[in-house]
Amino acid sequence: MPELDRRLRTLSRHARGWAAELRPYALELDLDPDVVFRLRDAPAFTCAAHLQIPAAFNPAPLVLAGERFHLTAVLERVVFCEEIARGDLGMMLALPGASMSGVLVGAIGDRAQQEWFYGRLLDRPTWTFFALTEPGGGTDAGGLRTRAIELADGSGWSLTGRKRYISNALRASVGVVFLRTGDGPLDLGAALVDTATAGFTTAHVPTLGVRGAQLGELTLEEVPVAAHQLLGRHVSPLRRGSWGWQRTFNLMRPTVAAMAVGLAQAACDHVREHRRALRPVERDVLARVEGEVEAVRRLTRLAAVEVDSDSSNGHLASAAKLRATRLAARVTRWALRSFGPGARLDQPLLDKFDRDAGALEYMEGTGNVQRLAVASAMERGAFDGYARVSDRDATREDR
Template sequence: MAEVITPRIEALRAHVREAAGDLRTIGLELDRDPTAIDRWLHLPAVDIMRSCTVPAEYLTNPLRIGGETYDIRSCLEHAVTIEELSYGDAGFMLACPGPLMSGAAVDALGDDKQRHAYYQRLARPEPTWTFFGLTEPAKGSAATELETALVPDGDGFRLTGQKRYVGNAAFAQLGVVFCRRAPGPLGIEAVLLDTDSPGFHAELIETVGLRGARISAIRFQDVRVERSQILGYESLKPSRRGLVGAIRTLQRFRPVLAGTALGLSRAVLDHVRTERPRLSRVARLRLEAAQDRLAAARARNYQVAAAIDAGQVRLDRIAGVKTRAAELAEQSTLLAADLLGPAALLEDPLLDKLYRDARAFEFMEGTGHIQRLAVFQGVLKGTFLDQPEN
């Protein structure tokens, strides 16, 4: 594969790595109390997440490293940034204020006025948490089947329904909600919603791990929605709204999520090397095999992200790298639990946390089964295996 990591990206990586250096202890604190992020908002890692993907013109102090300015809107730079922060702690990274996935939806669908208002708000001095509401209790993340209803009400609409497994929703100030205005795939809309709107209720769901993600459930009870809150309502045809935004956002974010999983994998394998410098030969070979797979997955993720930046959105490859990275995170933590010896899950708090956190990536941004179907389609079309490497 061609090298896509330029000196500019290496400089970004080094900067983020330094900012992520202290996150593990705080990550353990967040695991116990997900609201503890409020005590750490002064950290450079939070600054990175707050400004990440916010266009530089909205920021008083955009990220500058060695004379270069970074808004991290490149998918590759985003994936590298998130990988390094997740090497520190993935839960901490996900607990941070900032655009995360809602920003990508606004970019994909919003008109100029909506984008401007959104980023102006994100750039305010006070922290703003956001959410991306797609998944539903009965339908999962099947965007074409969602049931949350947007019903006409005078010159606007009312929103009714439920979302589930939505990061940060119980703590956010605004977010994007995918909902159904009419039957069929063209009837889906994306609405930008303030969480203080009457009828909006969100609560935290207790999870096995990755508690920093603050996975939440939302109920909408006749929430008033103005036309101006529907992303692209005035500027896009129905066929270019709603569903298109959900799909584009997920595609754009899968390499970023892969970066999260790969950062965690690297963290747990490095932890084994630190804690067990003199492994038996068999154990050492197992660790080396994991590290080889990690190196290969990272290289592939960078290629996929760079291709997205170049306008080549290869669904099968995006799906492949996401599902492989999620598997690797799980397998690396299982391996670490084996290699660190009896009762390591009780005695080693970092291992315990990473072991539980790693299970989240399988279902985030599309389950492994859904990704496999995309890979299958790519094999049939001859794009997954047979297309020449870059």
């Protein structure tokens, strides 16, 4: 398990402090997603806004204790996101920044597209969206129906379709839309889209958890897309569609796992802080639960190191996401129960944590998708070297 070096410990410490500043707004954001606009001066806001912009495009990165951070490495993002989510998961998801679309643009955008995209982010706090899921079902992403039709004069494309459950859909001003140009598997691709373009509309999709993320539905009606907006023009068609979203998921899943770890830790913190008179048996349970959180934190960091060294290697990221989201759901529910039958009313923050934990299951692939990925990796022996780690870290319920 990778121990954090001094540099990452510095990042972790600062992020924890920033998260503490956000916590007082957590319940308010749950009721009113616009609260995030009032937090523009918060360090976490500024940091997230510039997160993931590569050094080649961002000459003024975050500097902490003399160390420079671009947060382009997955392990850096895992450290940052865990701490901010420990403050509030809804807030973590409500912050501006490159997020998933940034990963895709970094992976398959050409130099001009990257300059344009990162330039927008550096110019002002910018929310972005990553539109893959459609009303027909998100798991079967390859069956997407959003269609780009080439204009007769060859000047570009016209995009028509619907996307659903898109994070920050209502705040975003730019993002990526996955599309198809024909019926074959190589006809899948993605385009950079400005939300101010004619034919692009959004509608709010109310949710029970992570309400700060303000999920939305996008409707695209003959949205004009110029040829230079299509991502991956300079790479093989094999890399433009499913390769792009799979690579993005590999690189982002450890971050989702880290958010789940942060949420589980926040629930433990809440019990420790607000249930001071714990009986010995309750103290033991809390210690055991925190031990489980630590084990999954280790797995998550290991997954981050793995994809940092080879982004095609997503099996540990899937295992971490699966384990962490189950843990967050179980720990937040346990924390709630430990306050007795009136807890949902008496402890509104814990009630929110529990609702938020449910949403993690769906982000970047459901538990079933991760199980399938883990099973196929096991079949080809990809986990053989990690057998002892997973045995040791397995929680009672997971075994």
